[in-house]
Amino acid sequence: MLYSKLFGKTLKEAEKDMNLPSQKFLFQGGFIRESTAGRYYFLPLGQRVHDKIVKIIEEEMNRAGAQKMISPILQPLELWQETNRDSSGGYELMIVEDRRGAKFTLGGTGEEMFVDVVRKFQLSYKDLPINIYQFGNKFRDELRSRGGLLRVREFVMKDGYSFHISDEDFKKEYQNMWDTYLRIYNRVGLDIIVVAADNGYFGGDYCHEFIVESPIGESNFLVSEDGKYVAHEDIATFKRELINEEEELKEYKIIEQPTWIKTIKDNEEYYKLPASRFLKNVVYKNRNTGEIVIATIRGDLEVNSNKLEHVTNMVGLLDDATNEDLEKIGTKSGYVHAWGHHGCIYVGDLSLRSVKNFIGGQKKETIDSINVNYGRDFEHEVTADIAKAKEGFYTEDGGSKLLEKKGVEVGNIFQLGQYYSKKMHDAVFTNQDGSKQPFFMGCYGIGIGRTLATIVEKFNDEKGIIWPESIAPYTVHLIGLNLENEEVKNKVNAIYQVLLKINIEVIFDDRENVSTGEKFADADLIGIPWRVVVSKRTEGKVEVKKRNEKQSKVIDIEELISLIS
Numbered sequence: 001m002l003y004s005k006l007f008g009k010t011l012k013e014a015e016k017d018m019n020l021p022s023q024k025f026l027f028q029g030g031f032i033r034e035s036t037a038g039r040y041y042f043l044p045l046g047q048r049v050h051d052k053i054v055k056i057i058e059e060e061m062n063r064a065g066a067q068k069m070i071s072p073i074l075q076p077l078e079l080w081q082e083t084n085r086d087s088s089g090g091y092e093l094m095i096v097e098d099r100r101g102a103k104f105t106l107g108g109t110g111e112e113m114f115v116d117v118v119r120k121f122q123l124s125y126k127d128l129p130i131n132i133y134q135f136g137n138k139f140r141d142e143l144r145s146r147g148g149l150l151r152v153r154e155f156v157m158k159d160g161y162s163f164h165i166s167d168e169d170f171k172k173e174y175q176n177m178w179d180t181y182l183r184i185y186n187r188v189g190l191d192i193i194v195v196a197a198d199n200g201y202f203g204g205d206y207c208h209e210f211i212v213e214s215p216i217g218e219s220n221f222l223v224s225e226d227g228k229y230v231a232h233e234d235i236a237t238f239k240r241e242l243i244n245e246e247e248e249l250k251e252y253k254i255i256e257q258p259t260w261i262k263t264i265k266d267n268e269e270y271y272k273l274p275a276s277r278f279l280k281n282v283v284y285k286n287r288n289t290g291e292i293v294i295a296t297i298r299g300d301l302e303v304n305s306n307k308l309e310h311v312t313n314m315v316g317l318l319d320d321a322t323n324e325d326l327e328k329i330g331t332k333s334g335y336v337h338a339w340g341h342h343g344c345i346y347v348g349d350l351s352l353r354s355v356k357n358f359i360g361g362q363k364k365e366t367i368d369s370i371n372v373n374y375g376r377d378f379e380h381e382v383t384a385d386i387a388k389a390k391e392g393f394y395t396e397d398g399g400s401k402l403l404e405k406k407g408v409e410v411g412n413i414f415q416l417g418q419y420y421s422k423k424m425h426d427a428v429f430t431n432q433d434g435s436k437q438p439f440f441m442g443c444y445g446i447g448i449g450r451t452l453a454t455i456v457e458k459f460n461d462e463k464g465i466i467w468p469e470s471i472a473p474y475t476v477h478l479i480g481l482n483l484e485n486e487e488v489k490n491k492v493n494a495i496y497q498v499l500l501k502i503n504i505e506v507i508f509d510d511r512e513n514v515s516t517g518e519k520f521a522d523a524d525l526i527g528i529p530w531r532v533v534v535s536k537r538t539e540g541k542v543e544v545k546k547r548n549e550k551q552s553k554v555i556d557i558e559e560l561i562s563l564i565s
Contacts, residue, residue, distance in 0.1 A: 008043035022456035023148030038145030038153030048473035066131040074104040079112035092141040106139035114161040124430040133160030149453035164440040189468035197232040203419030211407035224400035234306040236389035250371035262334035275300035279360035281336040283321035298351035339378040348380040416441040465527030477528040481535035492534035
């Protein structure tokens with residue numbers, strides 16, 4: 001490729017709102033351009049990288065026994081209505097209507113579509129297991145796109161789905177995909193931490209995220225110091241320390257209290273006791289039904305709304321209650337009771353059993369309760385783990401402290417069980433005994449653009465991108481200097497032809513009247529693994545430098561070919 005003919009050139013400056021290396025360098029290097037917020041053009045350089053990532057994924061998926069296909073972008077809305085995902089929490093669906101009045105969604109994920117195509121074939125146990133996948137455009141109406149390719153509204157995803165006769169058979173494929181993903185990420189140069197996570201909107205019982213540790217990531221997870229436990233903050237568990245185990249139970253009392261006490265910090269200041277000694281109530285509302293949920297927890301802990309949604313079977317549906325919501329149940333902020341608000345759903349955290357003689361729970365303007373003991377003075381119908389794990393807490397077995405980490409999720413694998421096959425009509429196979437049984441399923445996703453951006457986040461310096469050779473847009477960045485000299489010009493053109501003839505991917509900076517410094521700066525920004533320079537100084541040889549090394553060397557063309565072949 002001649003750089004002079006390349007569509008998409010480098011820029012000296014990024015736009016002011018571009019803060020992340022991947023966002024800046026992909027823009028400046030001529031890899032991507034934004035169309036509208038969260039939607040990007042992949043320019044020729046970016047598309048070459050994109051295609052190489054896709055090729056690696058395809059090779060490894062095929063090696064694992066999966067089969068590639070494609071499904072329509074427009075997904076019939078009635079399929080989503082079968083699973084009730086058209087109205088449940090999760091992705092905000094983008095709905096379109098054709099001239100016949102038929103409604104479709106621009107799919108953010110493909111579970112319904114793949115179940116639909118499989119059920120059309122009325123498979124038997126002899127046909128299973130199968131694993132089918134696609135590289136398809138996905139549309140998610142994100143509230144806020146950010147970070148260039150890291151959070152977008154339209155993107156290409158490899159999404160795959162496997163179908164099985166049993167959970168035992170599924171687990172074999174789950175491990176197969178786990179191993180396959182590790183091979184994929186190793187080939188593109190990413191170090192991966194596999195993190196147990198929450199299925200949430202997708203259904204099923206468990207899943208794992210494949211995360212690249214990075215301070216710019218949106219995935220927060222906890223790792224034990226001994227490395228034996230790794231879990232996303234949405235599901236991470238921990239040991240609740242007993243706070244005042246030796247204290248005797250005291251008599252429940254209502255006492256007078258100053259009116260200025262409204263928060264946990266106010267209580268700490270007044271009573272001269274730590275936050276763990278106080279009851280805390282956090283209020284949520286189901287956005288579909290209007291139901292009020294009150295979570296009661298130890299004062300030093302925070303409610304994990306994700307855990308709470310699962311406990312109450314309201315996944316994706318709980319919002320923070322407003323002042324108006326509190327008024328409807330006869331209270332206001334700072335005065336929510338730990339029991340007694342009628343018509344509300346109360347859920348208690350396990351930590352309520354870790355303290356004797358709590359303070360709080362029945363606050364009014366001038367009074368509150370003290371010496372409150374869970375199980376004696378009040379008890380909720382549901383007590384469960386609804387607390388956030390944090391750094392410094394101990395693992396459930398008490399053997400190791402937890403550390404907080406951040407990272408970018410570049411892929412995920414999900415156990416779906418029979419979540420979709422039981423919801424969708426006739427999503428069954430014929431078993432050995434002739435009976436019809438719902439499929440056991442799994443799904444497996446990789447975001448191509450996010451993976452690409454994450455690679456740039458991990459491989460860059462102050463000058464630009466440093467592409468791993470496996471996915472670099474070209475292998476060689478050939479630079480011709482002193483092109484006004486016919487001998488040099490002929491030499492560099494001859495080398496260009498030699499490299500093309502032996503199928504070396506090369507981009508040739510053939511621009512005349514452009515300074516050496518500008519050409520070198522562009523090469524560093526674009527980040528191709530090998531920079532090869534031909535000039536009057538090289539005298540029939542070439543000057544070679546790897547993008548991730550400081551020193552260059554002058555060698556013969558034969559040695560160059562040996563190095564890069």
